[in-house]
Amino acid sequence: MGETVVLTAADGHKLSAYVAMPGSKPIAAIVVIQEIFGVNEHIREVTDRFAAAGYVAIAPALFDRVGNGIELAYDSDGVAKGRDLKTKADNNSEADVMAAIAHVASSGKVAVVGFCWGGSLAWRLATRADSSIDAAVSYYGGELPSLASRTAHCPVMAHFGIHDASIPEAGAREFAAAQPDVASYFYDAGHGFNCDHRGQYDAAAAEEAWSRTSTFLSGTIG
Numbered sequence: 001m002g003e004t005v006v007l008t009a010a011d012g013h014k015l016s017a018y019v020a021m022p023g024s025k026p027i028a029a030i031v032v033i034q035e036i037f038g039v040n041e042h043i044r045e046v047t048d049r050f051a052a053a054g055y056v057a058i059a060p061a062l063f064d065r066v067g068n069g070i071e072l073a074y075d076s077d078g079v080a081k082g083r084d085l086k087t088k089a090d091n092n093s094e095a096d097v098m099a100a101i102a103h104v105a106s107s108g109k110v111a112v113v114g115f116c117w118g119g120s121l122a123w124r125l126a127t128r129a130d131s132s133i134d135a136a137v138s139y140y141g142g143e144l145p146s147l148a149s150r151t152a153h154c155p156v157m158a159h160f161g162i163h164d165a166s167i168p169e170a171g172a173r174e175f176a177a178a179q180p181d182v183a184s185y186f187y188d189a190g191h192g193f194n195c196d197h198r199g200q201y202d203a204a205a206a207e208e209a210w211s212r213t214s215t216f217l218s219g220t221i222g
Contacts, residue, residue: 006060017048034060062097127150154220158175161187186203187205
């Protein structure tokens with residue numbers, strides 16, 4: 001369903017992005033923000049799924065700052081490499097997401113939906129007045145507890161797994177308490193529960209979170 005395009009960030013950096021178009025006039029646009037495993041099959045499938053729901057969807061390749069075409073496996077080696085790449089690319093990640101936002105802005109309202117590292121970025125972009133996004137959804141974003149004092153400039157939804165080893169439940173609950181305007185939900189699941197390519201996948205949690213996300217997006221961007 002999708003194709004690869006080249007974006008240009010504000011500093012002139014060129015990065016690739018996977019874009020999927022709906023079958024008819026777009027409802028709005030969604031920027032899908034990757035995990036630490038790259039714009040891999042799972043992220044492309046999520047992007048395609050949003051396109052099938054009527055949105056223009058785009059997934060910028062944030063690892064292009066380090067190397068092109070990086071896709072990592074869901075194993076210990078992939079996690080280690082992904083964390084290292086995230087550290088190297090993160091300083092410019094918001095600028096690269098902003099390039100994706102600009103690319104699809106002509107389609108109408110824009111939301112960002114991020115997973116893992118992308119979940120943190122979704123919150124970070126939501127708290128930037130200059131991001132021009134209309135909504136944000138964070139799936140298991142590890143930085144949300146430490147960034148709970150920030151102020152969102154658009155509606156935000158957050159999904160957490162209560163068995164997430166990388167985001168202790170207490171910290172996620174503290175974020176929810178500090179951000180009563182954020183629609184925060186907790187699932188009997190671990191980290192990465194939305195991804196059916198990894199062992200942490202939880203079908204019930206994924207289905208419920210997707211339903212909530214879909215309703216939230218319908219109400220915020222159309």
